[in-house]
Amino acid sequence: MTSEMSASVGEWRTALRARLGDDLVLSERDAMIPYCRDWHGDVTSDAVAVLRPRSTEQVAEAVKLCRELGLSIVPQGGNTGLVLGGIPDAGQNQVVLSLERMNRIRQIDADDFSAVVEAGCILSELKDAIAEKGMFFPLALGAQGTCRIGGNVSTNAGGINVLRYGMTRELVFGLEVVLPDGSIFEGLSTLRKDNRGIDLKQLFIGAEGTLGIITAVSVKLTPYPDQVATALLGLASLEDAITLFRRARRDCCDLMSAFEFMPPLAFTLAKEAMPDLPIPISAEYPAYVLMEISGSGLVDIDDLMGRFLEVVMEEGMVVDGTISASQAQARNLWLIREGMNEGQAKRGMHLRTDVSVRLSQLASFVADAESAVADAVAGVTCVSYGHVGDGNVHLNVLPTAGATPEQQLEQMYKAKGAINAVLDRYQGSISAEHGIGRLKREDFEARLSPVRRHLLTAVKQAIDPDFMMNPGCQLNFIPNS
Known part of the structure; x- marks a missing residue:
């Protein structure tokens, strides 16, 4: 970071503290590292600051200030994502906005089979509180002890119960979202049937924070499966x-x-x-x-x-x-x-994939993809597992024993190419449940049709014309393109 840039960062941090207060702003390097490192510890980046608001109003104030200062915002929940969607990649002008302090369960309604919860609530804590009322929230993930419901919604998380209950998208009644101009979309309805035009909440589910910051969610509950x-x-x-x-x-x-x-x-x-x-x-x-x-x-x-x-x-x-x-x-x-x-x-660096094909093709896809990997990279080990009920395969690849880090990276690159080539033949998806983030952006962009790219860009420009929300995530949006 140049001395000129450091001066700008110092001025930004001073402005953030002056307006938001010291309690909401972290800027010391050691304090920021947990927010700037991915879950597996493979990538560590930097940020101007980490903002930790306690309310929706404080989120809105932080967004307005960042817009005035020309800072981009990377929203973050539990930082358990697997595709680098929640950590910054251009620390010289990005802040992380963590929802961890917004963790209240606002209401649980047993008669309505619904709950309203803030985005920073840990998934397992929400599930436990709901279970005490004799009800069940079916989203179930390996990271449920640390992931947060806002991140689950922002990434449209999957998990082990998708075949019965659907993806997170199907468990959401409504959302509260702070938009890029600091205004608040108040859509926390718990109505089961509401056909008043376009369902706006769907724009933000799975958007990975590129259109706004989810601050609260109303969710669908079921009877507890005792x-x-x-x-x-x-x-x-x-x-x-x-x-x-x-x-x-x-x-x-x-x-x-x-x-x-x-x-x-x-x-x-x-x-x-x-x-x-x-x-x-x-x-x-x-x-x-x-x-x-x-x-x-x-x-x-x-x-x-x-x-x-x-x-x-x-x-x-x-x-x-x-x-x-x-x-x-x-x-x-x-x-x-x-x-x-x-x-x-524990075995170290390896390729983690999250792909999906039609259920009827799952077995043949696994056989073809593992064969393609073996042809492309001799000696690596394929570990294929996943969710039969929704066609989601995690075809992971462990590098050869004794390979250097450089050799491992080369092996993983070749293995990914082999898997994706087979996946394209099967007309499958490169991301079944983890999202796109930054890790899969190039593979995603390479497979986008012109019409789909146009629609995605049009939505982004309409809601976030300054391109300040989670830049570099999902698509490399270019203003006025």
Whole structure:
């Protein structure tokens, strides 16, 4: 940073403190690092300051001031994103605006099956508070102990319950948003049917903070599923997992809340991360499914799971399996899935993908993509797993043992190219649930049709004509282009 630029940064920080107060402004390097580093610690950037408002009005005041000063804003929730959407990339003129202090649950309405919550509320805390009222908020993520609901909405988060409840978009009734001019869009309705023209909240869900700052959300709740049955199943192939899913979708209908597939390597990776984790099934089958059905009231979930598995095992569709007998056992089964991710992280740098194809193509896509990676980069290890019910595959790639950091980067670059080439043939998506952020921007832009680019740019110019909201995220918007 040049001395001239440093002087500007100093003036900006003085102006921010003078107008917003010392309590709202962080500018010391050590204090800002947690807000300028991605979740995995792969990237660390810088910022003019980190702003931490306590109310919607303070967010609006901060946005107005930043606009006057010519500063861009990077909104941030729990900073658990995987595509660099919530950290700055041009620290000399960007501030991070963290919603972490705006964490109140404004209301929970048991009769309306709705809740209104501020954007900085941690997802697991929201779920726990709702459960105490006998209701359920179905968004479920590995990072739910640290991610925040505003970030979940801004990225249209997915998770393990999408096949039953949908993406975050389908769980939102309304939003409160501070717009780039500092005005406040007040749309926290909890109406289930409201057909008064364009549904404006949809503009901001999945926009990753490029159109405004979500400060509060009204969400849809369901009855609490006090009956849950979880099973870990061994199968002869991934194709059999797809067949099993179709059967489970028919026989268990909308009571099926999760249906995940994993490779045999999942157990090895999970044990590397959690050596004491019990593995209740042999690690010798080509494919595994983690299946969960849940419900409440008069439905007997345990009986349904037992009868379903009895039939499919008699038919040979499932080779082996175990059903949890308690919540603790169910939690251990899910820890295999979570431990697999932690095990990959322990092995160091690796390629993390988040792609989707049509459900009917999932098995063939995995086979073709893994083959393409093997042809492109000899010796790397593919770890394919994900959500069968929504066609979402996380095809990760671990580099060869002993490779230098430079060699690892080259291997990951080639592997990504091979996967994306297969994905394009399948007409799939490069981002099923993580968003675009900055990490996937070039791949996203390369696949945009002229008409779609025009529409996205037109929306951006209409709402954020100064291009101050999260610049560099999703698209490299160019004014007057």
